[in-house]
Amino acid sequence: MLKSITIANYALIDHLDMDFGPGFSVITGETGAGKSIILGALSLVLGQRADSRHIKQGKTKCVVETIFDISKYNLRSFFEERDWIYDDKELILRRELWSSGRSRAFVNDSPVYLNDLKELSDRLIDIHSQHQNLALNEDFFQLMVIDSLAQTGRLRNEYTAAYADFHAAEKQLNELRELSRKNKEKEDYLRFQLQELTHAALQPDEQEALEAELEAITHTEEIKAALFAVTSLLSGDEQNVESMLKAALDNAQGIRHVFPKIEDIATRIRSAYIDLKDVREEAERFFEEVEFNPERQQIVEDRLSLIYGLEKKHGVSDVQELIDLQQEIVTKLENMGSLDEKITVLEKEVDKKREIMLDKARKLSEIRRAAAPSTENRLTEKLTYLGMPNARFEIRFSEKSQPDETGIDSVQFWFSANKNIDPQPVAQIASGGEISRLMLCIKALIAGATALPTIIFDEIDTGTSGDMADKMGSIMQQMSSDMQVIAITHLPQIASKGNTHYVVYKEEKDDSTHTHMKKLSNKERIAEIARMLSGTETTVEAIENAKVMLGFTG
Secondary structure (H helix, E strand, C coil): CEEEEEEEEECCEEEEEEECCCCEEEEECCCCCCHHHHHHHHHHHCCCCCCHHHECCCCCEEEEEEEEECCCCCCHHHHHHCCCCCCCCEEEEEEEEECCCCEEEEECCEEECHHHHHHHHHCCEEEEEHHHHHHHHCHHHHHHHHHHHHCCHHHHHHHHHHHHHHHHHHHHHHHHHHHHHHHHHHHHHHHHHHHHHHHHCCCCCHHHHHHHHHHHHCCHHHHHHHHHHHHHHHHCCCCCHHHHHHHHHHHHHHCCCCCHHHHHHHHHHHHHHHHHHHHHHHHHHHHHHCCCCHHHHHHHHHHHHHHHHHHHHHCCCCHHHHHHHHHHHHHHHHHHHHHHHHHHHHHHHHHHHHHHHHHHHHHHHHHHHHHHHHHHHHHHHHHHHCCCCCCEEEEEEEEEEEEECCEEEEEEEEEECCCCCCCEEHHHHCCHHHHHHHHHHHHHHHHHHCCCCEEEEECCCCCCCHHHHHHHHHHHHHHCCCCCEEEECCCHHHHCCCCEEEEEEEEEECCEEEEEEEECCHHHHHHHHHHHHHCCCCCHHHHHHHHHHHCCCC
């Protein structure tokens, strides 16, 4: 319930602070007095688009603040999802707008995003203006009406969850199918790469070994010459290392019996002699082994060329990376094979979730269709009460080609106000006044079926008068027993039905115009109703009639 609104520096308003109570409140005022300004300020704090032109001339900032009683709104989860401060009794909304165009929104003094503020506002208040009558032409609104009157809340939530579950699984399946399609395009190429790498039979570290071997082959003559020199120096001619060591050993051993200390030296010479003899023999063996082999050189060069080509092709730097790539391709191909199995499993899961969704959709549809006849009858009764005795209202269902988040039902309201005209879709036949009355009846039915937030009727009575206006006022009055109703009206018949009456008026002061709003006393209500009855000059008859309308006689 809207408890209060405070407005500062908005349009023609310097400062306005107004309290509201439960039940049925009415707001009146002469044309141009500023009722739309009050509503505009309220729309601003509820999250509508800000325009710096709305700031009062000469001011740099405007502020609109509202306080709501939310004790019956069950908003805790909404607040907790957004990590907002929650008070289960009172809620404060504030919007600040600067002349620079910057604006900020607050919920309980915490800054919030505008989209979140709008979503919260939808749970707090419903501003029904004349243009909202066009909502009657929208399939979504018509379906929402049926769901409200059929009280499908629990099943609708179950269906929504099942639809989301199915939709998520279907999305995953489509992604896997697309991945599979792309994989099929890659599979042949991957198999070609794998065949090429497998045929290469790569071995770790073989590149380094082959490069060393090729280096040796290309320097065969140089190597043989060096090896020949080594063996010649060690034992080739009379003055070679081996013979000189042999002579040194013989001399050392020849004096052992007279000079025992030479034994260690002799042993060391003997060891060096044996080592050098082994070195010479190994050098001779290498000399015999090393020879120029053009066929082997070609084999090594071809092998290295293959390795270098594969490394360049795959953008790697060594054989080990090629081996790793080969294993990676094997894994990819294995996963491709398992992907088809995953798709098969997920297809069955999607079919199961689809059946669950459709089952709930059919049950939801049954409840909606079952509620339609009662809704048609109740609306027809209310329309008859509002001066359309020949009105016919029908709710027609058709099944959507594909379920969506609302179910499988397409709903269309058909209407005729005259007995000689068959019902047709509301958008094609109803006049503005008829749509206003039809919408009022629908809102009245919804108010009786479910807990609605505060509703503000902004001149919904346009085009009506007399007894019809009186009946529209009575319907709003009845609605106010279940919710807070505020009506902005030009008609005394509706204004007189209110529990509380406010008037909006202009005041000329210091060469400027100011809009004000005040709550009327009983005496002031009589004067205001009389003004609405008689116009510019209030007559005695109008005053007496106003008293009767307000029940102040006697």
